[in-house]
Each structure stands twice: as structure tokens, then as C-alpha cells.
Amino acid sequence: MNLMFRSRWWSFGFRSTIMLYFVVLIVLPIIGVYTHSFSLGWEPFWYSVSDPLAWKAVLLTIRLAVIATLINVFIGTMIAWVLIRYRFFGRRFLNSLVDLPFALPTAVGGLMILLLLGPNSWIGELSERLGFEIVFHEPAIVIAMLFVTFPFVIRAVQPLLEEMDQSEEEAAYTLGASKAKTFFQVIFPTILPGILSGAMLAFSRGLAEFGAVVLVAGNIPGKTLIASVYIFGEVESGNPQGAAAVSVLLLTFSFLILWTVNVIQSRRAGK
């Protein structure tokens, strides 16, 4: 056994297998989508992308993902702060519960929202009587995105708060700075990279979300049809080229975000 692994041919074969697996599984499919979207030339690509339903779906997705991300930045920073800085009953329980959206299938998450806020629940009835609707409308999509992306900001901010040097904060207090001023001038700049990279990850996950949204969105074209559901619809109706064209839009956008996160993180590591 040992001799086998030491021999040059073995290690060469081993290395090639791993690299081949990586390239075939990850790189090849992505190249495939880009080439397919232009497979019939530039014009069909432009035709698919300029379909009003297509770009409306993309714009809606971006808008709702931005809203969900902003909400996440606020509650995420708050929760990270509370979980790290305060000691209270149930802290450890809440801290483990943060990861629940990662562990739970997204379709189950969507079903939860549907059951809680749907037309047969009392919240659904109440809101309908008040004249605004949640499920099958935009609010439900934002809630679904919020649920799925909940852990990102918290998990990105927590380590920064933990390793932060508290003496700076104390120095600010002793020099007479108010609590709010200390927060914005001392603490906030330290955790900002965490908030940013967490927000970027949450945003790109929100853009990509499908399972939780498809169950609660109602998927009315031009109104509550988000990009990933639009792509699914195109595949189902036998138009893979159109699906690929819209995918390319969304993919390019997500890659830019991912790249930004990497830049932020490498800058932090380089410090």
C-alpha cells in the first residue's frame, strides 16, 4: 500500500483525478451556460434578455434582495452584538439556533412561511382585513429571503467582535466619549468589513434563492416572478437557451459580488 502511494505514477494519477473532478464538476458547467446562451448568436441572446418579463424578473429580484439584505444588516449586527457582549438566559441556545436556516431545507422554510402567513392562518386573515396582502406578494418574498440569509451577517460579525481589543473601547469611555459615539467611532469601523462581507454573501444568496420563494411568491409574471423562478419556468417550457441567457445575467452579477467579498477579505487578512 505504502509503496503504491509513493510511486510516481500513482501520485500523478491521483493528482490528475482530483483536478479533473474539480474541473469537470465546477468549471465545465459554468462555461457551458455561457456558451449555450450565445449558442444561437448574439441576437437570440439579446431577444431573450430584452423580454420585458425577463428583465422585470431580474430587477424585482435585485430590489427585493437589497431590501432583505438591509434588514439583515440591522438585525444581524444587533444579534451578533447581543450574543457576544451580553450574558443572559438562553444565550447559548439562541447562538446555536442561528444556523437553523442553513440546516433546514429551503422548501421546508417556504412551507413554514406559507403555513404561518397564508390565507388560512390568522395572520393572513388579519392582514387581509387590514387591506394588505403578504403571501403571494412581495412581502412574502422578502420574508423568505430574510429567513434563508439570516445567519450570514451574524456569523461574519461575531468573530470580529470577539477578537476586538476592548481596551480601545474603554479608552474612548475614559476620554469622555458617549456610548453612541464610541460605537460609531471605535466599534463600528472594526466590524464594518464583517458587516460588508456578510451583507454581500446574504445578497448573493438572496438573488439565487429558489426553494423558499417559489412556494410563497405566487409567481405572477411581471409582478412576483423572481429571476430564478423565471429561469425554472423557461426550462420547463422547453426554452433552455432563454433560460441560459437570463442565467448569464444573474451569474455575472453574482460573480462580481463574490469577487468583491474576496477582495474585502484578502484586504483584511493582509492587514
Added chain:
Amino acid sequence: MKKLWISLTYLVFIVLLIIPLIRIFSGSWAEGWEGFVEALTRPQSLHALWMTTIIVVSVTLLNTIFGVMLALYLVRATWLGKRLKQLLNSLVDLPFAVSPVIGGLMIVLILGPNTIMGVFFEDIGFKVVYALPGMILATLFVTFPLMVREVMPVLQEIGTQQEEAASTLGAYSWYTFWKVTWPSIRWGVIYGVVLTVARSMGEFGAVLVVSGNIMNKTQTATTLVYQDVENFNVLAANSVALVLAAVSVGLLLLMEWAKKRKGH
């Protein structure tokens, strides 16, 4: 002030996570124990749960082996140039940025029934898309970064000293791996396994596109939940969802446990 923040935190957790979770658990009992059992023992439920199990096991196995090896190469290998390593390293994260639906679409585009490769595989009697292999491929793609990303930081942290010492003392590479590297990355790998199991069990978008969601054939637990909801059979959806949610909570506990061990 402190009390206010703590109560706000509790409020968010209760509204966003705890109430929905309780609702899933209580919703399955709307028609008592019998309704729950009946929904769960439908042939399509049993079949779907079985498909999910097959996918979870095979994906976790493959991704663990290849993920650990790739992490080792990306951190340690001297035969890869520094630039190339950086490039590969950033490619690992790609599946995180790709919507699962697009992940499924990619496989349909490359291996679908109308493509060269799809036709080739079908000729030799191996159906990929709208069959189990495609579903496994889609799930492999989606879960690929999880293991690599868990193991890489641990490898970077422990450094090469011990391994070098072992090999200068004459230990073979395979032996060095088991005796020196493995004990230090063990908990990272276990954590990665738990994450991969959770993600592959819950994968929905990619599998839905690739599988075609054919009942009793290519339907998984999550796509069955989707179909039941679409058919307004909420009680049945709820019962399957309850099984998934219970497993997720179990996985969450495992995650906590592995995280604690990893920290030591």
C-alpha cells in the same frame, strides 16, 4: 438599554425561527397521528425519502473524499504554481454564487437528451438527466465548496512542521497523512460532513430542474413537499416537511457538538 437589546434579539428569534418551527411540528398533527402516518406511508413519500437517502449518502461520500484531497492540494501542493493555486482557490466558491436552479440548468444543457454527451450516454444505456445520476451530479455541484472550505483553514493553521518531521523520520506519505494530518483535521472534516449532509438533504432547486420531478421515480423529499403544496395537499406536505425538519434539528445539534470539538 441592555435589556431592550436582549428582548429585541429574543423577539427576532421567536418570530423568525421558533414560531415557524413550532408551526411545522404542530401542523402535522392537524388530523391526529393517523393523518400524519398516512401521509408519510404513501408510496410516493417512502420512495421520495429513499431517493433523498441515496443522494445524501453518495454525495457526502464523494464530496468528503474529493473535498479533503483538493483542500490538501490547494494548501500543500508544491507542484501547483502559486498563481494557479490562487485561481483554483477562487473557483472553489463558484457554486455559492450560482443559483441552484442555474446549477441544475447547467447539467441539463451539457448532458440533456438533446446534447452530444447526453445522446452518447443514453446510447450506452446510461441515462443522466431525468434520472438519479443527474440528481447526484447536481447535488455534488451545489455542495462542493462546503468540505473544502472547512478543511482548508485548519490545514493552513497547523502548518507543515509536524508533517515534515514525520517524513524526514522516514514515514511514508500515506502513513504521515493518517498519523499526523488526519488527527488535526478530523473535526473540521466531521463538521464539513454535517454541513454537506444538511445541504444535500435540503437541495431543491437544482434537483427539481434535473429530475423532472417524476413521481415514484425521480422525486426527492423536498420536491415532494413542493408538489404537495402545489396540489393544495398541505397536510401531506407538512408531514414530509416534519421529517426533514426533525433531521435538520438533529444535524444542527451535531453541528454544535462538532464546532465545540473543533475549537479545542
